[in-house]
Amino acid sequence: MSLCAECFNNGDHTGHDFNMFRSQAGGACDCGDGNVMRESGFCRRHRLRTGENIPSIPRDLLLMSEMVLPRFILCIIQYLRDGYIEPDTSTERDLQKVLQQLEPQISFLEELTKMGGAMRTVLTKILTNQQTFKELSMGQEENLYAKKNYDKYLSALKNSGLVSVEEKAQGATADVNVGAEGGAGAMVLLGKITVTLNRTHIFINHLIIESLKHKCFLEELLFWTIKYEFPQKMVTFLLNMLPDQDYKITFTKTFVQHYVFIMKTLMKSHESDTMSNRIVHISVQLFSNEELARHVTEECQLLDIMVTVLLYMMESCLIKSELQDEENSRHVVVNCSEALLKNNTYWPLVSDFINILSHQSVAKKFLEDHSLLMLWMSFVSFFQGMNLNKRELNEHVEFESQTYYAAFAAELEACAQPMWGLLTHCKVKETQEYTKTVVRYCLETLQIWFDAIGFIDEPAPNQVTFHLPLHRYYAMFLSKAIKCQGLDLDSLLPDQEMLMKIMVHPLQIQACLSEIHSNMWVRNGLQIKGQAMTYVQSHFCNSMIDPDIYLLQVRTAGSHAKLILSSSFLFKVVDLLTMASQHQNAVLDSEQERPMLEGALTFLVILTSLRIHLGMTDDEILRAEMVSQLCMNDRTHSALLDLIPENPNPKSGIVPGSCSFEEMLSAVADFKAPVFEPGGSMQQGMYTPKAEVWEKEFDPIMVVLRTVYRRDVQSAMDRYSAFLKQSGIHTGNPWPPYKERTPLHPCYKGLIKLLHCKTLHIVIFTLLYKIWMDHQNMSEHVLCMVLYLIELGLDNQVQENKEDEEPCIEEHCHDSWFPGTNLLSNLHHVINFVRVRVPETAPEVKREAPPSTSTEASSYGQVKGSSAKGVLQNLREAQVFSLVAERRRKFQEIINRSNTEATQVVRPKSSSTRWVPPGTPPQLVTEILEIRESMLSLLIKLHQKLSSKQNSLSASWLEDMDTSRHAHGDGITAIERILTKAATRSCQIKRSIQDICGKVCPPVPPKKNSPTDKKAMDKEERRQRARERQQKLLAEFASRQKSFMETAMDVESPDTEAAMDLGASEVMESEVLYDCVICGQSGPSTEDRPTGLVVLLQASSVLGHRCKNKEAKNLPTTDEEHIYPADTCGVAHDVRLTLMQRFFKDSSCLQSVSIGWDGGVYVQTCGHTLHIDCHKSYMESLRNDQVLQGFSVDKGEFTCPLCRQFANSVLPCRPGRGTEAGAWHTPTNKKTCVLVKEVEDLQEKLGLFPTESNLSKEMELVIKDIKNTTQKKYMDYGKNPGSPDNDFLFMYSVARTNLELELVHRGGNLCSGGASAAAKRSCLNQLFHVLAMHMRLYSIDSAYNPWTKLTQIVAHNMNISFDEERPEVPMLFRDVPSLLIIFVLTMPQPLRKEHFTCVVKMLYNLQLTQALAALSARFSPEERQAWSTSGALKKNAVNAEKSFEALLSHVISELSKDKSVYKVNVEETLMLSSSVWSPQSIEFSLQQFCLPFLRLSCLLQHHLYGDNLTGCLEEEEFSSLAVCLGLIPSAPQPSNTVNSASCLEWAVNAFDLVTQWCAEVTGLSQMQAEQSLTLLVQDPQWAAPRLLQLPDNYNIIFQYYHRKACTACKKVPKDPALCLVCGAFVCLKGPCCKQQGICECVLHSQHCGAATGIFLLINASVIIIIRGHRFCLWGSVYLDAHGEEDRDLRRGKPLFLCEERYRVLEQQWVSHTFDHINKRWGPHYNGL
Secondary structure, three states: OOOOHHHHHOOOOOOOOOOOOOOOOOOOOOOOOOOOOOHHHOOHHHHHHHHOOOOOOOHHHHHHHHHHHHHHHHHHHHHHHHHOOOOOOOOHHHHHHHHHHHHHHHHHHHHHHOOOHHHHHHHHHHHHOHHHHHHHHHOOOOOHHHHHHHHHHHHHHHOOOOOOHHHHHHHHHHHHOOOOOOOHHHHOOOHHHHHHHHHHHHHHHHHHHHHOOOOOHHHHHHHHHHHOOOOHHHHHHHHHOOOOHHHHHHHHHHHHHOHHHHHHHHHHOOOHHHHHHHHHHHHHHHHOOHHHHHHHHHHHOHHHHHHHHHHHHHHOOEEEOOOOOOOOOOOEEEOOOOHHHHOOOOHHHHHHHHHHHOOHHHHHHHHHOHHHHHHHHHHHHOOOOOOOEEOOOOOOOOOOOOOHHHHHHHHHHHHHHHHHHHHOOOOOHHHHHHHHHHHHHHHHHHHHHHHHHOOOOOOOOOEEOOOOHHHHHHHHHHHHHHHHOOOOHHHHOOOHHHHHHHHHHHHHHHHHHHHHHOOOOHHHOHHHHHHHHHHHOOOOHHHOHHHHHHHHHHHHHHOOHHHHHHHHHHHOOHHHOEOOOOOOOOOOOHHHHHHHHHHHHHHHHHHHHOOOOOOOOHHHHHHHHHHHHHHHOOEOHHHHHHHOOOOOOOOOOOOOOOOOHHHHHHHHEEEEOOOEOOOOOEOOOEEEEOHHHHHHOOOHHHHHHHOOOHHHHHHHHHHHHHHHHHOOOOOOOOOOOOOOOOOOOHHHHHHHHHHOOHHHHHHHHHHHHHHHOOOOOOOHHHHHHHHHHHHHHHHOOOOHHHHHHOOOHHHHHHOOOOOOOOHHHHHOOOEEEEEEEEEOOOHHHHOOOOOOOOOOOOOEOOEEEEOOHHHHHHOOOOHHHHHHHHHHHHHHHHHHOOHHHHHHOOOOHHHHHOOOOOOOOOOEEEEEEEEEEOHHHHHHHHHHHHHOOOOOOOOOHHHHOOHHHHOOOOHHHHHHHHHHHHHHHOHHHHHHHHHHHHHOOOOOOOHHHHHHHHHHHHHHHHHHHHHHHHHHHHHHHHHHHHHHHHHHHOOOOHHHHHHHHOOOOOOOOOOOOEEEOOOOOEEOOOOOOOEEEEEEEEEEOOHHHOOOOOOOOEOOOOOOOOOOHHHOHHHHHHHHHHHHHHHOOHHHHOOOOOOOOOOEEEEEEEEEEEEHHHHHHHHHHHHHOOOOOOOOHHHOOEEOOOOOOEEOEEEEOOOOOOOOHHHHHOOOOOOHHHHHHHHHHHHHOOOOOOOOOHHHHHHHHHHHHHHHHOOHHHOOOOOOOOOHHHHHHHHHHHHHHHHHHHHHHOOOOOOOOOOOHHHHOOOHHHHHHHHHHHHOOOOOOHHHOHHHHHHOOOOOOHHHHHOOOOOOOOHHHOOHHHHHHHHHHHOOOOOOHHHHHHHHHHHHHHHHHHHHHHHHOOOOHHHHHHHHHHHHHHOOOOOHHHOHHHHHHHHHHHHOOOOHHHHOOHHHHHHHOOOOOOHHHHHHHHHHHHHHHHHHHHHHHHHHHOOOOOOOOHHHHHHHHHHHOOOOOOOOOOHHHOOHHHHOOOOOOHHHHHHHHHHHHHOOOOOOHHHHHHHHOOOOOOOOOOOOEOOOEHHHHHHHHOOOOOOOOOOOOOOEEEEOOOOOEEEOOOHHHOEOOEOHHHHHHHHHHOOEEEEEEOOOOOEEEEEOOEEEEEEOOEEOOOOOOOHHHOOOOOOEEOHHHHHHHHHHHHOOOHHHHOOOOEEOOOOO
């Protein structure tokens, strides 16, 4: 069911599971259709329609349309007839042209359908009226054009048939023989299929001829729609008509009639993908409705048409099968390299078939129609054995074909999906007959297949096909019959011979899987591994490997268990199973033996322990699948949904009575919320198994079965052992735990016999012996699987009484090994002697007598055992060959049905040479080994070996057993668990164990054994030593790592170190030493060989985006909401500067403000240093490096050689700097006036041009880099660009930008104190030095030096106003922090601290006066009067200069001299000051106004002199900073008495100086009072920069923006994007908004963020970052309910804002760390 966005948003869907998707090819909305959904789910609009009686429309209203429309439609049809040219003569373009010209007409029809039900009824009448069609379509005689037009139509019809009737008869056979070569004999097909195909042709031709007899407009319209390959507009029109019920029925019938024709067109089409989508868009609307589907099935033979069409389609690409008997095979299979399969052209037809089979009534019809079933089986047999692989034995295959995926997709979609569809209808007892029919036909078709490929009993070696759909149909219907319908297994099984045959190919696949993983197919290339992986992959496993294993289990349960074992020779490990320590293997290399043996044993364990189809309920299966996937790795919700097979548990929708996916998930897993790791990688929300799942449900066998990559098994084991360690259950290296199995369904009880068969016991015994003897190719995994088999046998006991009734013929020849078949009794049976066949070179041969427990002799292969010497003469041949022989003989016996003969057959010895390759002389000799062990004694000895202790089990061991701790542990635990289980089940075993444990005391070894023992001891000792060495190395490595981390992460800026080392008293001649991270040398930075800091320079507009309001602005999501940028810091400063430049002298303006709020240059470092010459050679090597880098070396970019942090420049460190350290810090007792004079003298010292040296060159280069970092427009603010004043402004603003940004990084204040993370990496000291050197070149004319105005009363010059020159900027309008930086940077470096403090004090006076002036402007006139009067009284007090009341009153009276200053906004002020100003509130305002200046000064002092910043509470910040800067003595006053005025210290009379400052303002005659006030009332406080506040639900953004038109080009962008900094809506990659070849996103990032942009891509929900010439995908801040991203909105789940991620994004933006944290950058070439 699908709804359009409008109906969805207008309906109530709370609690529903839905996906939102953007339909590429249109579609129909189901809202309002009662057949599809309940009325309660309709949207508001459709609910109204259904509820009321709608009045009918007056007839005469519709007359016009009834007259005009038939002719209008005819006009369209005639145009289509005219424009059509057959595809072979025309090009794709010609048809497109015709359609483009018709677009307005078809759009008009589409508009009509939207007018509502009445108009649709009229259209339906016209489209389905046969009379109108007849009259109009043919054309009257006199109309020549119409006649010609009709002839064109007839010729198009003629060309649409398949073939003419005469050609048809020959065509039927010719088609099938495509690709076959050789004589006529090979050409003969199976009779049945030939008949089928002939029938298909006749039927299809008949259908096409029928369908092309058009009787109404609708039929011809559909005909042309198909001919023109389903044009989008036509499809939309046809779909929009569907709400009309009459139309729906007629259209569906027409569609079915044209179905064959659709298939023909689809096969010819070049654009089959697009066409497929459009076909399915129509058919899904028609066939999803059960009523309609049943109706057309009954009336139009829909099922016959569909199956026939599919058969016909596949018939076009058949080739001869080469499976088994290449020459004489009569079987044909599809050729997977044909375009039809490669491009999934069959997909729409198969999809429709699956769709109609989902309706019960239709499926029942299909299952009841036997001829249809037979037809379907022959269709399935086309896929049986396709894509055959032949093992390359000599050289690597030249061309690796990638067709295998087409084969897997074809089997899944064309065979398995319809099978699952049918199976859903066979769930109850009543449907037994259907299942029986399908099973019968499966077996019949299989028999035909076996005959066709000439299969008798042995599969052809070295070839495998993974495609056996007939086997799988049989398996799944068999499973369903027994599980749900209560049928008996035996009644559905064929005879033994057939069963044997059915088993062979699935078993061959299992053996080949093992071979592929053992690298035996390596010469076939990677694709064979791809096949092995796809076979078990989650989408395929339940339709492939599961049915195969189930078939083998059925086979094992239904016959003598011995057979499956003897068949395991397919794994080619038979030769390995010998007690001898050496053997010859004719088929395997020695390195392949071990993986093959492991594969064979794992297969046996899976075979005996898997219960998916043998008794598990659907809920248990779902749980097991989920647990195995979660154990391999933590999974996201969507990955888990994808990894768990759809059948038998559909994940969407809830099957009544079973557990839903979500319930099961919450039962087995815990949710881990998404986190952001410090390294920058964003984790998604993950599900991780609960502790009890690890403890009780972890099933390694299920994990092995479900892993695509072998590493996943290891991953599951690692996670398991991590859990055990963490919970303290087991600390060592655990073995896979043993999991109890679900009880078997009674039908399959025979499977247990496999565990109680002598052959298996011999295998187990031999392997235990070989492992104990350390023979080659034995591994821990082998032992693990052997123990697993023993334990399975102990847990699944066969009922004793039945044993006697069944004669076990084939066991007789092994009597001498074990007395019975029961594992329990065989466990303690001792085997004394074994005869082995060994190569002459083997150590066993050289011994005379039967050797006593020889340590070198080993396990099981060509073995025969005996417990009495008397039997020795009767020993038959070696055990292995009897395995092979047994299988052969069994086959014969089944075929001949003569049991008596078979019992007496004794194979002659000569057959033992069967497996020896021809040409090699038989070097095998027979030896007799003395063993004298039982399985029990071997287990106990292995326990000793594993625990490397003699006597590891005492005789009383069983009594003290604590069984609970046995569930988890290593091999020792596993052996103990088995022994305990065996002892509890049998007293005899308990006695045997106690006997053995008692006997096994440290034996006195004979001499022969000593080398081995010694070897073992040496081995242990060596291991111990290796462990110690490893520990030592690790410890050393860890300490190195630690010291590196300390140095790398904690590089203090060098001057801070100096400050710490040198106390004020010691004046040391020490220089700061730097380590070069390239050459590794340590030394000072000198003029000749300067050292530099690795820095990243980047332009930044972060400061400019600050607002007054602490709350972030909201992103607009309706047309009424807007964002106004006028209140941002950048805009405010721009306005202020522009205003100043209107009235004041330009050079003065450029020293009164700072720029760099937008496009300022921010400098950051990783703290590592390098020699500048080393850096140059490093850059040279990067330039020559051909490896593709994520940065541009030509632009000077590189990564720090040590920490790999991104950088683009090197900042030279100033040499020396240790000598003046003492003098710098000495506290001073000089009077203020003396210091003021000293500062003035220092300022007049002209900048000395530094001597030309390497250092000075580098400094100039860095200045050049800094200027190149930002755009020209962010540097030229003066009226004459390029002037020194401009340069001067830019230089000190760089310092200001960096100080301000550090303040922002510290949280906007200095309350936290200390060196913040940012400060540790700070390079401000070096930066100041470079800037100062550059700025000293510009001297300030002493006449205009602001210092004089700050500290002296200047004689007032009356002529100033008549000057042509504009006045200078009044002191009250100037930006105080800017003045501070100018003073510090223009005075000789290094500056003494006393002078720095003096500058700060003088500037503080100005700052506070500005605060008073700004404050006074906010008073109402009455308040102003009151404060002026009250303050005037205090003027004469002693400390009047330090009282804000006195100063405030003075400022008010001075500024009032110019009447206009205060008069402007009386009304506004009244509104503002509803509260009365108290002394406390005034004091608070003054402190807030001065705080930004104090913070900046303090930070500057910290960087210049290394003073520590002390932390404090926010309320005490003012006093703390004042003490730090020396504005007030630290001791006397408690903090609460500190007020802003008490920090003042005047060099001259305060009131005179203030008068002078105010006079500058009041003397501005030509300036409007309003503007004067604007400049006066400045507010230096800004909130921290914030990104926009996004809505919680992503759908709100998506619905508003994805169809919003771009403001620039007025079109709806294909890829819309949003700037998260300012909310601008831009076209990503859109050519429409390009300017000078630069796309809009890149342009906007330059304009809004000085080349840093953060954009949300509306259609993908992800964020991209643009930084300069590079960009990267950052990730998404919107996650679904399970904490997952949905990139490109593919899954269509509702998404919600993840606050943590958004905070991280904002933090990276503010701290400028995008370059460091995000690793995947690429160039955008201005194309975003």
